[in-house]
Amino acid sequence: MIEFSHVGVTYDGAARPVLSDVDLVVEEGELCLVAGRTGVGKSTFLGAINGLVPHFTGGRLTGRVRVAGLDTETHPPRELASVVGVVGQDPLAGFVTDTVEEELAYGMEQLAVAPDVMRKRVEETLDLLGVADLRHRPLRTLSGGQQQRVAIGSVLTAHPRVLVLDEPTSALDPTAAEEVLAAITRLVHDLGTTVVVAEHRMERVAQYADRVLYLPGDGSVVSGPPAEVFAFADVAPPIVELGRLAGWSPLPLSVRDARRTAGPLRARLAPFSRPSDPGSASGETVVRASAVQVRYGDVLAVRGVDLRLGRGEVVALMGRNGSGKSSLLWALQGSGPRSGGTVDVLGEDPARLKPRAARTRVGLVPQSPADLLYLETVDAECAQADQESGTAPGTARSLLDRLVSGVDGALNPRDLSEGQRLALVLAVQLAAAPPALLLDEPTRGLDYPAKRHFASVLASLASEGHAILLATHDVEFVATAAHRVVVMAEGEVVADGPTAEVVVSSPAFAPQVAKILAPAEWLTVDEVAKALGT
The missing domain is CATH 3.40.50.300 (P-loop containing nucleotide triphosphate hydrolases)
Structure with a gap:
């Protein structure tokens, strides 16, 4: 049906081809x-x-691609x-x-x-x-x-x-x-x-x-x-990484097959217990939302939500599409609609502050980070962030280098990878050093290694005292990065507790490792590896 014959693709100005001598059917x-x-x-x-x-992207294609017998060069x-x-x-x-x-x-x-x-x-x-x-x-x-x-x-x-x-x-x-x-x-x-x-x-x-x-x-x-x-x-995927760790062969690809193989691994893990989530529920409150409502015409998207974020916490906001997560984030940030309730970020309501002052309280990275990038180069975006935040020149650039090293400052932000764009927007928001950071679906377009690095970045920011709230559907990332999980449904909070306590009991939100090793509350392959000393 699809045939690649010695296919190579090289874009103009590229040092090497993206695809080289690809042969497959x-x-x-x-x-x-x-x-x-x-x-x-x-x-x-x-x-x-x-x-x-x-035909649309440009570049030079060598070899032949045929689909249902049609050559893409002539069709x-x-x-x-x-x-x-x-x-x-x-x-x-x-x-x-x-x-x-x-x-x-x-x-x-x-x-x-x-x-x-x-x-x-x-x-x-x-x-x-x-x-x-x-x-x-x-x-x-x-x-x-x-x-x-x-x-x-x-x-x-x-x-x-x-x-x-x-x-x-x-x-x-x-x-x-x-x-x-x-x-x-x-x-x-x-x-x-x-x-x-x-x-x-x-x-x-x-x-x-x-x-x-x-x-x-x-x-x-x-x-x-x-x-x-x-x-x-x-x-x-995590199920494969767990199989590699346990030495399973062949590697299982479904939770059902992995559970059938996991008996000996469960026995090895029986003497150990998962470390508790290092949340900071007793720390200083950075964000306190009370009875927050968001209405769009006749639709009540957020229904009287109460939420607290403590300094040093990474909190995941989960729920099905349309449950009100993004609406709540924008209401907390201050620029989104809020038809009722109060938001307090260290004594101030961001909605009542001027934009520059609000940025020093709370930063928000939307689902499409590129929406916040409007200048021609990475260096220009960083310089503008420093100016708007009133910070020393080079602050945003140093934050970017800390998040992702080696980004060419002369590049257009839209030429960056998803991970690099996310890092640039984070650097722009963090230049103002806001105590609260809100992230909407931050792992879209990130591969597993990139997400592991991003989780370490969030852990580092939390250790510096930031309160982080991320709305996400990525259950595997939540298992790695979040101290606490808040679940929304139809605009209301229906669950709020430590990550393991909330996700393990949910068939929809449980990560693969938790499903395979249940009833024990292991969430990630790294936790299993540390327990076994491997």
């Missing part, structure tokens, strides 16, 4: 997981499948649209109509599909993806999981033989992610669709994959069965 009806560190070329690989590379993306469907990271950014039904029909209109065929395909797709009850809903009123399914449906109506997905679950809560993946696997099993998916949260996808396409970073692509490739890959 993906068969019809396979689900392939594309794995690799951030910046190794996964997006380039995906773009080559439908001809976006090089540009518009001619491959009926064969290859592509769904990007942000579904909402790709929508061009207003309602679900209109969006499902739009692609077929561009392909001049007959009206009676269009109607039939729309009905089939609504049923296939379980969104028939949403057909007349405005797209912007849907939850993240619903939007993702509609985005997939909008390309499926063209009956593509290949589906390319770039981080399809990055913005989804665990339950919504399971729903989207269930729809994807149904396409593979029932319709024979070939699916190629790149996903940094591989713990969600690995168990469904027939094949892993691993990019080690030298331009090559290693293709093979998941257990064989993950045995040596430098990025792997």
